[in-house]
Amino acid sequence: EIVLTQSPGTLSLSPGERATLSCRASQSVSSSYLAWYQQKRGQAPRLLIYGGSHRATGIPDRFSGSGSGTDFTLTISRLEPEDFAVYYCQQYGSSPVTFGGGTKLEIK
């Protein structure tokens, strides 16, 4: 199975700053079938990005995804207070679907 490694484990930033989250796969992810989810405490995950770079419906344009092959990035251009949460990457190009371990984005 494809193992996804997210870094950093925790990212401490201030509102207004730029956040860059990394997701590295142990094998190439087929057709950029890579998604990003945001999870706030006590809530279900929410789809942010699919297909490596496509924003889901209703997701603000400060969120962007990039990358291909084994290296993918989620960028939040200007952090808003509601963006502080845990972020997971997911590959769905090969079975089984797998998730990264998550990056916690916390307020500095």
Add this chain to the structure above:
Amino acid sequence: QVLLVQTGAEVKEPGASVEVSCKASGYTFTNYGFHWVRQAPGQGLEYMGWISALSGHTNFAQKFQGRVTMTTDSSTNTAYMELRSLRSDDTAVYFCARSSSWLYHFDFWGQGTLVTVSS
């Protein structure tokens, strides 16, 4: 709007079984399938498997094969996940999530069901 509403929290003894339901609304039920994902307290997301609401075809993560059953009922627009032979390390929040296909992103999620396994 699309809604996935799951059953409430469950407490089970070791060795028992639990069934979690996920009632869908706001879209054509058989046009999508359901993935099930769990999250142990303070941990990340763990994939369990998928069921097509159209065909009933399933695909399970190897870890859960033989211990999990997934079904759907199109008359009530509900998906079900049964996990058997529960152990303490099965204590987790269980989520259903909608998806167009077996290998596809998950666009809507249920609110989660806490299953606690304890004697």
